[in-house]
Amino acid sequence: MAAQNPEKQKTTSSEEVVSPNTPSAMDTSRIDLGHIEVLQILNEYGEVDKGLEPDFSNERLLEVYRAMVLARAFDKRMMTMQRQGRMGTFAPNIGQEACIIGQVTSLREDDWFAPSYRSFGAQIMRGWPMEHLMRLWAGFHDGFPPPNNVNDLPFSIVIGSHVLPAVGIGIGMKYKKKNNCVVVNYGDGASSQGAVSEALNFAAVYQAPVVFICENNGWAISTPTHKQTANEVLASHGVAHGMLSIRVDGNDILAMMCATKEATDRARAGEGPTFIEAVTFRMSLHTTADDPTVYRNDEEVKVWEARCPMARFETYLKNKGVLDTDSIKQTLASCEEEVIKARDTFYEMPPADPTEIFEHLYETFPMELQKQRAEYMQRLRQKGVGE
Amino acid sequence: MSKLTMVEAVNLALMQEMERDKNVCMLGEDIGVNGGVFRATKDLQKEHGEERVMDTPLAECGIVGTAVGMAVYGIRPVVEIQFSGFTMQAFDQIEQNMARIRNRTRGKYTVPMVLRTPYGGGIRAVEHHSESREAYWVHTPGLKVVIPSGPRNARALLAASIRDDDPIIFYEPKAVYRAFREEVPDEPEVMELGKAEIVHAGKDLTLISYGAMMRPCKEAVQDLAEDHNINVELIDLLTISPMDTETLCASVQKTGRCVIVHEGQRTCGIASEIIARLNEHAFEYLEAPVKRITGFDVPFPYFQVEEHFLPESEEIVLAVKETLAWE
Numbered sequence: 001m002a003a004q005n006p007e008k009q010k011t012t013s014s015e016e017v018v019s020p021n022t023p024s025a026m027d028t029s030r031i032d033l034g035h036i037e038v039l040q041i042l043n044e045y046g047e048v049d050k051g052l053e054p055d056f057s058n059e060r061l062l063e064v065y066r067a068m069v070l071a072r073a074f075d076k077r078m079m080t081m082q083r084q085g086r087m088g089t090f091a092p093n094i095g096q097e098a099c100i101i102g103q104v105t106s107l108r109e110d111d112w113f114a115p116s117y118r119s120f121g122a123q124i125m126r127g128w129p130m131e132h133l134m135r136l137w138a139g140f141h142d143g144f145p146p147p148n149n150v151n152d153l154p155f156s157i158v159i160g161s162h163v164l165p166a167v168g169i170g171i172g173m174k175y176k177k178k179n180n181c182v183v184v185n186y187g188d189g190a191s192s193q194g195a196v197s198e199a200l201n202f203a204a205v206y207q208a209p210v211v212f213i214c215e216n217n218g219w220a221i222s223t224p225t226h227k228q229t230a231n232e233v234l235a236s237h238g239v240a241h242g243m244l245s246i247r248v249d250g251n252d253i254l255a256m257m258c259a260t261k262e263a264t265d266r267a268r269a270g271e272g273p274t275f276i277e278a279v280t281f282r283m284s285l286h287t288t289a290d291d292p293t294v295y296r297n298d299e300e301v302k303v304w305e306a307r308c309p310m311a312r313f314e315t316y317l318k319n320k321g322v323l324d325t326d327s328i329k330q331t332l333a334s335c336e337e338e339v340i341k342a343r344d345t346f347y348e349m350p351p352a353d354p355t356e357i358f359e360h361l362y363e364t365f366p367m368e369l370q371k372q373r374a375e376y377m378q379r380l381r382q383k384g385v386g387e
Numbered sequence: 388m389s390k391l392t393m394v395e396a397v398n399l400a401l402m403q404e405m406e407r408d409k410n411v412c413m414l415g416e417d418i419g420v421n422g423g424v425f426r427a428t429k430d431l432q433k434e435h436g437e438e439r440v441m442d443t444p445l446a447e448c449g450i451v452g453t454a455v456g457m458a459v460y461g462i463r464p465v466v467e468i469q470f471s472g473f474t475m476q477a478f479d480q481i482e483q484n485m486a487r488i489r490n491r492t493r494g495k496y497t498v499p500m501v502l503r504t505p506y507g508g509g510i511r512a513v514e515h516h517s518e519s520r521e522a523y524w525v526h527t528p529g530l531k532v533v534i535p536s537g538p539r540n541a542r543a544l545l546a547a548s549i550r551d552d553d554p555i556i557f558y559e560p561k562a563v564y565r566a567f568r569e570e571v572p573d574e575p576e577v578m579e580l581g582k583a584e585i586v587h588a589g590k591d592l593t594l595i596s597y598g599a600m601m602r603p604c605k606e607a608v609q610d611l612a613e614d615h616n617i618n619v620e621l622i623d624l625l626t627i628s629p630m631d632t633e634t635l636c637a638s639v640q641k642t643g644r645c646v647i648v649h650e651g652q653r654t655c656g657i658a659s660e661i662i663a664r665l666n667e668h669a670f671e672y673l674e675a676p677v678k679r680i681t682g683f684d685v686p687f688p689y690f691q692v693e694e695h696f697l698p699e700s701e702e703i704v705l706a707v708k709e710t711l712a713w714e
Contacts, residue, residue, distance in 0.1 A: 145492040168456015198449030363552040366629030
């Protein structure tokens with residue numbers, strides 16, 4: 001990724017004070033829209049591009065591999081629990097593990113992550129206990145706040161509404177002169193939201209240390225990307241806002257790790273925001289309330305099965321000699337065990353406390369709300385709740 | 388003490404709060420070199436630099452959403468939206484994040500920010516420049532809504548709002564911006580939020596209003612006293628949410644009669660809520676139905692006819708007399 005638009009600084013700081021509206025600015029040779037690189041390191045057969053292969057330690061690679069396996073194990077368990085009636089509506093991440101895990105691998109503890117709802121694999125990696133995420137999806141108020149040691153935003157339900165606050169956090173880092181950065185993700189659907197465009201613009205104007213991960217998984221519930229936008233290269237959104245932009249194979253964990261590493265390094269070095277379009281595919285349902293057979297055919301899904309992010313990473317690690325059939329089985333078994341343990345812990349956690357709905361709205365508790373709380377407590381007593 | 392207009396008083400509060408706390412910053416369109424379209428942020432950028440007084444792109448939703456993130460990160464942003472009619476562009480971020488992040492994270496993150504914006508009619512402006520839609524924000528759990536009526540309380544309430552840890556919508560009555568001057572102390576002054584003020588004590592009837600409508604109310608109170616020997620108790624709400632129900636009810640319990648005035652639309656307006664609370668807490672004391680003089684349920688009219696839409700002192704006098712006619 002080369003820094004784009006080197007002329008930009010010159011034109012804005014020019015001493016001749018040329019207004020951008022004067023005829024001289026119509027000189028098309030001064031217009032530089034940059035270019036969009038495409039990055040793939042590990043192809044769908046697990047073959048690595050030797051020239052681009054990163055030098056992550058074997059230990060680190062195995063750690064990331066395990067995080068991907070754990071995300072999938074968590075996903076499967078959550079689907080089971082939902083079908084058993086023990087879990088609320090849930091948005092599975094199957095097929096997007098490389099994209100989701102890869103984007104947080106270069107974040108430090110004091111950096112921030114602003115996830116969307118399909119990012120639980122990354123949330124687990126950031127330190128969210130799985131039973132905590134189960135509380136979240138099961139409709140407990142205490143599931144939503146990030147754990148104490150985790151600097152994340154709670155995820156966004158209204159599509160794309162978290163992107164502006166994420167940029168604000170980045171601007172805050174700059175304001176407080178911290179060498180930190182924010183990774184924020186959103187999908188192809190969110191890319192149509194006006195607030196998301198505004199967020200890209202603010203980040204670029206203020207050169208905020210923000211990395212945008214646009215997860216283009218092909219479908220926004222039933223709307224395919226080509227109906228979402230007339231320009232399916234979403235990385236162009238970054239270019240349009242004047243920031244360094246790249247299109248990455250989102251099913252290639254090495255590419256995701258490398259692209260986000262470079263982007264977070266740039267952000268921390270004060271070089272501004274980066275836009276990463278991660279091209280991936282939503283293999284499963286939008287949520288457990290969705291039935292994709294209504295709007296898409298299996299052929300498309302089969303094409304993407306062959307591009308599985310897990311299989312190609314396993315092939316790579318096997319070829320590298322750091323993984324074999326036995327250790328694959330062991331990793332899977334230990335992840336499943338960890339998920340079951342979290343599930344059991346979740347089942348043993350206390351029921352929801354209905355009295356807490358008033359407690360956290362204001363720093364100072366308004367009188368009217370105190371009255372309403374008293375009324376609510378009376379209602380609970382009459383219903384025999386909490387006795 | 389200096390005699391200041393409201394816009395100068397707002398500027399004084401901003402300047403002093405920025406001096407007091409390095410985490411206080413400003414975001415808005417044309418607030419830097421230009422000093423804001425009403426000059427409320429005059430010289431702030433010159434004094435405190437571009438990083439603390441940020442001229443933003445023209446995107447209200449972007450401004451508010453960005454400020455929310457900064458607030459979560461421990462900064463105390465004060466946002467200026469040029470006209471309150473433009474806050475509708477930011478409804479998304481006000482409702483989804485500004486008002487809710489504290490509740491969503493059970494207090495782990497707070498949003499100590501102020502959204503200041505001029506509201507109300509009477510300045511002969513084009514469409515969307517005269518709105519009085521404070522009811523939206525009062526209806527939104529998690530926000531506080533503050534509306535000053537004069538230079539001195541504007542300064543003290545704005546300073547208090549900036550220091551408050553909850554997100555605040557601060558509506559500035561632009562018709563009052565340069566309408567009159569008032570003594571404002573040079574030293575920082577804060578007023579407690581959530582308290583209404585009895586600006587004129589009386590025994591015959593309680594008149595409740597806020598913001599720009601306090602001026603015609605004050606005129607009416609004077610006329611009623613001088614011409615009709617009617618002694619009205621005038622209350623300035625100041626904080627619309629949370630509302631000071633106690634002060635309102637205690638007054639109506641004393642007078643037994645009440646008239647409420649605001650320029651915002653009637654249905655589900657602020658007067659509706661006040662009447663509901665009086666119904667709950669002062670019903671047995673009422674001698675007459677509570678009357679409300681408000682904007683009508685139509686969009687704010689174009690300025691050739693706006694004077695007929697806005698409540699004036701003559702109507703208030705009439706409403707008071709009608710309410711007193713219930714014997």
